[in-house]
Amino acid sequence: MKYFKFLIAVCFIGLLFSCGGDDDICESGEGTPRMKVSFKNFETGKEKTLDSLYVAVDYGSGKVQLGKQTAITSRVIPLRVDDSPYTDVYFRVSDKGTESKIRINYTTKSTYVSPGCGVKKTYENLNSVLDPTTTTPVKSIEAGQNFIENEDKTNLYLLF
Template sequence: MKIWFSVLKRLWIQNNFKMKRLLSFLIISLVMISCGGDDDICESGEGTPRMKIMFKNADKITTLDSIKLYVNYGVRTVDLGWSRNADSILVPLRVDESPYTDLFVKTTAKGDSSLVRVNYTTKSIYVSPGCGAKLNYENVSGELLKANPVIKIEPGQNFIENEDKTNLYLVF
């Protein structure tokens, strides 16, 4: 009986040592994986900027009661939803190799939609290891392919590096 007790005690000690070693390895692995610099988080607006569109009525900036945008991203058209009491809207453009993005603009649920084509060239800029690269848009111009409710398009700043400046004006 003493022999069995001695064998069981030896197995318990060996397994306990293995469990401690495994637990230590897991803790050290988790600490190493969770370590990272602040530049791993891309939250400071370093990503690809959106295009800012403002609205005009004749020659004056205006606020629209409601506006709805659909954006054609090539593989699908995305509904950006209704914006209420808006004087501007930020629109993400395509990030593939396409030189344009099509926007469909509505001001009423049952009304027609205008088709606006935004043309541009892209320039890729490296940001950080966490964010990777972002696209800046250059030579931005708009083209009204189908009117009503939009009457015409007026140009704004012709490049997009951030979301501060207006790039297009939609005239209603």
């Protein structure tokens, strides 16, 4: 009977210490937001649906392919989270087609969120520049909201 009471006491104490908050999962949108890019027609300026879009991003160690999406009107793209003041993003509309390079310049601000989420970066003073040597398939760009706090507002419009 002594061992049974000891076992119950150990289980009860273990249960008390194992109960904790859900701060080990960062699922309520508290993480670093991504940049939202939407598409417009170059001639009319109206929103456009792209049949396919391939995106690649240079995170400092070479291009990383983010894959293909079809029939889209917008796309969210993660930016660099190191201390670099810019991120290079590459867009193309076909698998082997030409790509347009856009450099996104910004300043970052770090905010501590929780032990599970860690530090959240917000991007301010966004300024995008289309590489003048690659004007296909993206013909021009148009600025949207110039800071990224969440993924609700469009930060950049690509004109095709």
